[in-house]
Amino acid sequence: MKSLTLTLMFVACSAALCQTVRADQATDEASIRKAVEAYVAAFNGGDSEKLAGMWLPDAVYTNPVSGEQVVGREAIEQQFASVFAASKGVKLAATTNSVQFISPGVAVENGTAKVIRPDQEPEETQYTAVYVKREGQWLLDRVTEEDVPVVKSNYEHLKDLEWMIGTWVDGDDQANVVTTCQWTKNRNFITRMFSLTVRDRIDVSGMQIVGWDPAAQQIRSWVFDSDGGFGEGTWSKKGKAWHVQNTGTAPDGSSSSSVNIITYVDDNNFTWQSVNRQAGGELLPNVDEVVVVRQETKE
Numbered sequence: 001m002k003s004l005t006l007t008l009m010f011v012a013c014s015a016a017l018c019q020t021v022r023a024d025q026a027t028d029e030a031s032i033r034k035a036v037e038a039y040v041a042a043f044n045g046g047d048s049e050k051l052a053g054m055w056l057p058d059a060v061y062t063n064p065v066s067g068e069q070v071v072g073r074e075a076i077e078q079q080f081a082s083v084f085a086a087s088k089g090v091k092l093a094a095t096t097n098s099v100q101f102i103s104p105g106v107a108v109e110n111g112t113a114k115v116i117r118p119d120q121e122p123e124e125t126q127y128t129a130v131y132v133k134r135e136g137q138w139l140l141d142r143v144t145e146e147d148v149p150v151v152k153s154n155y156e157h158l159k160d161l162e163w164m165i166g167t168w169v170d171g172d173d174q175a176n177v178v179t180t181c182q183w184t185k186n187r188n189f190i191t192r193m194f195s196l197t198v199r200d201r202i203d204v205s206g207m208q209i210v211g212w213d214p215a216a217q218q219i220r221s222w223v224f225d226s227d228g229g230f231g232e233g234t235w236s237k238k239g240k241a242w243h244v245q246n247t248g249t250a251p252d253g254s255s256s257s258s259v260n261i262i263t264y265v266d267d268n269n270f271t272w273q274s275v276n277r278q279a280g281g282e283l284l285p286n287v288d289e290v291v292v293v294r295q296e297t298k299e
Contacts, residue, residue: 001043029099030108032131032138034089036096043092046084052077055130055140064125064145091276105133112148124148154212155187157219160237163267164190167295170272174199178295188212210235227251233260240264254280268294 003030035054036212042050052073055061061070061079070079083090093114100108109129130142164181171177179194188211195205206225213220219235221244231248241263248256256279263271277284 024104025101028101028107028133028138032099032109033096035131035138036094036109036111041091043080046065048080048084051080051155056134059140059144062142062144087117089118107131107133107138113145145171151186153188154214157212158187158210160243161219163189163264163270164192166297168270168292169295170264170290170292171197175203179292223248231256237291250279256280265291 024172039051039054042054055073055076057073058071059073059076061076062068063070070076093116094111095113096109096111098110100110102108107130109131111127111129112124113126113127114122124147125145126148127143127145129140131138132141133139165183167178167180169176169178175196175198177196179192181190181192183190190210191261192208192210193205194208194297196203204226206223208223210219210221212218216234221233221235222230223232224230228251230249231246233244233246236243236245241261244260244262246256246258246260250256256277258274258277260272260274265271271288271289272292274287277286
């Protein structure tokens with residue numbers, strides 16, 4: 001019974017200690033985040049002395065380009081003074097992504113920084129900052145940076161299709177088709193989610209992905225529907241119209257082909273028709289041109 005009582009006391013004390021540590025870390029993290037805000041404010045005010053005061057006397061900053069190290073508070077102040085003298089109006093923006101505590105008095109902050117100079121492209125880096133707590137104040141001990149990897153985008157090849165972004169509707173009292181177009185991250189692809197509704201019931205739905213093929217140097221698309229069919233298309237522009245040469249495979253394994261013609265009218269209207277259609281080796285009638293209208297966004 002005595003050992004059980006001691007065990008329960010130990011567990012209770014451990015739980016209380018954990019809660020205290022978490023509370024202390026939350027307070028310290030808030031202090032570090034405020035220190036980052038103060039750092040940005042001092043930088044944007046061009047105050048090199050105040051900036052240097054946020055570093056430890058023997059702190060080290062590593063240049064991301066040259067790898068050169070700036071050692072000591074005085075050298076860091078001189079470095080900032082040189083930056084402000086050479087780049088009038090330079091500004092800094094910083095975002096803290098995470099704060100991890102190595103010990104009660106040491107923390108590592110990871111974040112992104114953006115240096116903005118007038119009439120120049122912003123310079124963005126990812127940084128790691130080591131903070132040490134001295135006399136109740138969190139000061140910088142080490143900072144390293146590296147350039148943020150540049151993510152390539154095919155937007156320049158797809159921007160002629162940007163007018164498609166949004167939701168579109170075509171149909172009548174019996175059936176309608178709703179298509180919603182969106183950019184993917186980094187604007188490398190456009191997704192087109194579609195559904196055919198017949199008498200208030202979705203008959204078929206699917207997704208088309210439109211992207212740039214760097215090998216073929218042309219726009220291509222891939223489509224998948226809820227019945228199990230799939231296909232691909234190659235896009236070519238003729239005036240205001242896009243001609244999409246499609247080939248597909250039906251759920252039963254038979255092949256199909258067609259040429260869809262998408263013609264831009266204005267930002268709220270385009271026309272669509274399908275010609276040269278065949279499925280399973282049989283010719284099919286053309287689909288007459290229909291007008292597709294942008295759906296108004298609900299406030």
